[in-house]
Amino acid sequence: MNRGAHFKVALIGASGLLGRAVTNELAAFPRWQVVRTAFRHGDASTVTLDVRDESAVREFITDHAPDAIVVAAAERRPDVCENDPALARALNVDALGFIASAAREIGSWVLSISTDYVFDGTRPPYQPDDAPNPLNAYGRSKLDGEQVLLQSSAQSCVLRLPLLYGPVIDWGESAVTSLTPAIVESVRGPAPAVMDAWATRYPTFTPDVAVVIRQLLERHEIGESVTGVKHWSGDEPMTKFDIAQSIARVLNVDARITAQHTPIDTTPRPQNCHLASDALEALKIGQRTPFDIAIRSVLRNWPRPTSL
Template structure:
């Protein structure tokens, strides 16, 4: 039963890149109670929960009795998913099914995070109803996870997102910030240039902006206007990793030596352009986009030390 101003939200996966941003955003909402979970990298305010343990998940949700659940936990590294599909399935499909079944018993609205990689990248922009065609194990596992939630009978909503970046605990957390050490190295005397992908177009999306989107979606649920089905949110500035690298170098005021790689170089196949149409949420008045250069300057403000918030 909804409790109005006393809304209780369970945030599963609060220690990750997106989870931390969502936790910070929801903590600012007066009257909301936010219960955060983490698998291993939590803090004193997080509940330790292994989402692969279906019995533990069921007991946790039954005990907490939340009004809403946000699932930000996943295996999101394409290469890891490709090399260990069992792990990808356990975290991205089976765990979500367990959460959905437990949520259905309590009639709890559940929001799960998915990815633009459910598409093959040949016909952008993609609307929520466009047929998916993932190219790799990561995309396939996330698509199966979407179906596990939506077919469960729970009050469910999927939010597809593209490449994420934001305040990091270490520079490898995001495919945006992970470029930084090589860019810095390339500016050193006699160093080799950094070779960056200039083939695939990405739409970097700032995690604090996504956190606002999620908060606004939960607010609709609290008003009895819950969103169901598949939704999408994306930054609107197209760029390749080479473009991103040039902006990182400019932000850090580096004379970096960068070389554009014009053909796919990743061992795991990746789509060329999966631009997500965000029109459904925009029509509901939901959304926020921070200009990439503005957000990047915030993220890189303390390089080479990780920005811990």
Template structure:
């Protein structure tokens, strides 16, 4: 980008858990960089965003041609494993077909695409995973995201995938993240009349704070804007391993409640999930990109913002 030029970023899925954090991070310094941020949303549309349904391919093409962005961040997806397992065609429509349309259109207008993917492209048997390790998804969600990665890079090899693990951050609903969704059951279990809350103690996760991911994405966009485009597969992850049982214990400490938690030592989910998909973040770290907020610090700050916890 030449000095003084206007750099336009299309943020697709700006109303979601990650999209909101990215929108806030980009907006906080957009004026200083002379960046223009164009946000889209499907259902939670506000005055700052444009309504866009990724299943409407003609609308997607028209939006991109009208917006003419320099870069496109795709934060929209079907990310619920159980939904993907029960409705594979919908998962493919959102996670593969829509991304293929975006990739093809982006290449025709000269836009760089950064698409969000998942650690679930791996089977969780041999961590840590590097970007060039062979994927082996265990469920329809992981397969759809892997197929989306391949569709994107086949459409434009200069584009980029950012794989992420379990996310949490400022939320609009307790169930928006698998981290904060544990909180109501934790609080309920503290009532002496209630039984212990069952919590998975089998799978190791790496909770990653969405404002930190937003800093990573801003850094990647800055590289592209400066002419040092990052292409191919990249990964970012929190570095604190913990099961949902561990997460629940930490949340209970922050809330200062005497929670009764029952550790589940074997898988109980109907949809198969990997045991440990720790992602190596070395490629981005080597570029000086990244930030990690300690989990206890981040979750304490989050819960202080939402003092009224509903009991399930």
């Protein structure tokens, strides 16, 4: 750690759904120096970085010498991972190996984001040390990435998270907000929107996760680094059918929504991967915004002409 200097954080993947929330949270801490990276959607204040490029990753970490590295870059779409496992491995596994190796050499602490999809969803709630059993390529790639990081000898923490939602640039950024166009179309179109009522999810607000990440960084700053695997999750069980009904209420539209009680996704998904957050709660880490309040804040600018 850079004693006597500003605490420096590298946020890798700052332009994504979670990365933007972390950016906003850390902006309230001017005593920290935050270096942000993005691959495609950066701006003048971000460093362009392709995490699949080992030499570029090593050069970035060596040049900036951060005290902590938050890795929010990933391929998170299960269908994309299923159809392109090489891309999933490059982003979710190999890139973490590059980051971990470079971080170990300079003594940086690495916080990497993982997923509830490392579990098969048959025995919730899951503790961090429960046996993983991913059902799809996305879950397998994230589990492999966890293992690469944890076996690297770099000081590190894996933070597993469930379904994320928050302020979006387009509806498709989250599986929560991606339901919105179908809900709206069900009002004015010929057919009802069919929504999954089989899988139970625990939608988790990205600004809340950003608080968790900031609190973990604060722990590292004072030399009380949290390591190993940790879980954080919203605490409201909801199916996509439940989520769609809530969105329709917020939008105040008379949506026609039909519940689908059997799995219909081509990529297999677990039924209930509820993550137990006890370990972080015991450290007084965490924040939860009720879903109805959070989704109202996300949808408050609806409709967006560019999206619908």
